[in-house]
Amino acid sequence: MAGAYIHIPFCDHICYYCDFNKVFIEGQPVADYVAMLLREMRLVMAAHPDEEIKTVYVGGGTPSTLTPAQITQLCDGVHEILHFDQGEFTFEANPNDLLTMEKLAAMRAGGVNRLSIGVQSFDDAILKRIGRIHRAAVVLTAVANARKAGFENLSIDLIFRLPGQSRDNFLNSLHQALALDLPHYSTYSLILEKKTIFYNLMRQGRLQLPNQDVEADMYRDAIDLMAASGHQQYEISNFARPGFECQHNLLYWQNDKYFGFGAGAYGYIGKDRYHNYGPIQQYLAPLHDHKLPVIEHHLVPVEEQMEEEMFLGLRTRDGVSRARFLQRYHMSIDAVYGDTVQQLKEQQLLTEHEDHLTLTDQGKFWGNEVFQQFLIEDPLI
Structure with missing residues (x-):
């Protein structure tokens, strides 16, 4: 058995801390990308016809930038090509994309049963400072709409050690997050990755971050509040009520097999770790010729x-x-x-x-x- 990760690289806006493979969606060949993504899945699974897929995770980028029709096309392809009938099916989403019901309805009808919503903070000034385009009030509507659409397995992400963030500020975000009474939360310390706006600002001495002691206090606050609310820390950065642990991510942490589909995606099958081309056109070109878009194979010693x-x-x-x-x-x-x-x-x-x-x-x-x-x-x- 294996998992499947599907990468959607398109974003409405580029966040200042993000180093994932992504592009601004305007002018991009999104429809062609979805079609070639399904072609890649067919080519790969033809070589692994007996492999049972037990989890599917659609990440990005921002998968919820897809239109409802494209979401339906992708979900239908997942079920048909991956022979995925039941199991955890996660979609990452931006809160702004959940303000109406159309995309949520398409996901739900497509068998998606878990949503991971990128929130990061409940402070509007900090959201603006880190390049997020949603505001805190939007999160409440997004979660309410997700529940209205029938989603019970919901998760949100929070980041600490952000520019201008105090311990009290992060505590306030934690309390607002827990007030939503969700079954799963992820909280990460900011990492300054190369090729990000924040990394460049740090190199220029223009990025003021909380010190290590404050960072440790923030992490301790997250651990303590999550435990008090009944969310067990099942991984360093992840907290869940029993039965709501992310099965796809557990597969990674257990060093098990997973397929990677999409631009810049990684897969790990047997001892073979492979990596797809990241730039959109370099990813699409071989697929137009019915060839796999793999840039590198690494036989893991x-x-x-x-x-x-x-x-x-x-x-x-x-x-x-x-x-x-x-x-x-x-x-x-x-x-x-x-x-x-x-x-x-x-x-x-x-x-x-x-x-x-x-x-x-x-x-x-x-x-x-x-x-x-x-x-x-x-x-x-």
């Missing part, structure tokens, strides 16, 4: 697989299973990482329950530093 098993698994509440590691790699965790595990336990960054290694509460705050300890410098074989 066993050392890299082990590293990712640790990095990704430790992000989750359940952690890394010793038995699963041994079954997958025919080597025990102690044989590969014995000294590292012991040192991290002594530093109270790692703990163990039954056969699972997990981060401690302190370890969650030092996740990247912990993960770096699992890099393998020399080949094992």
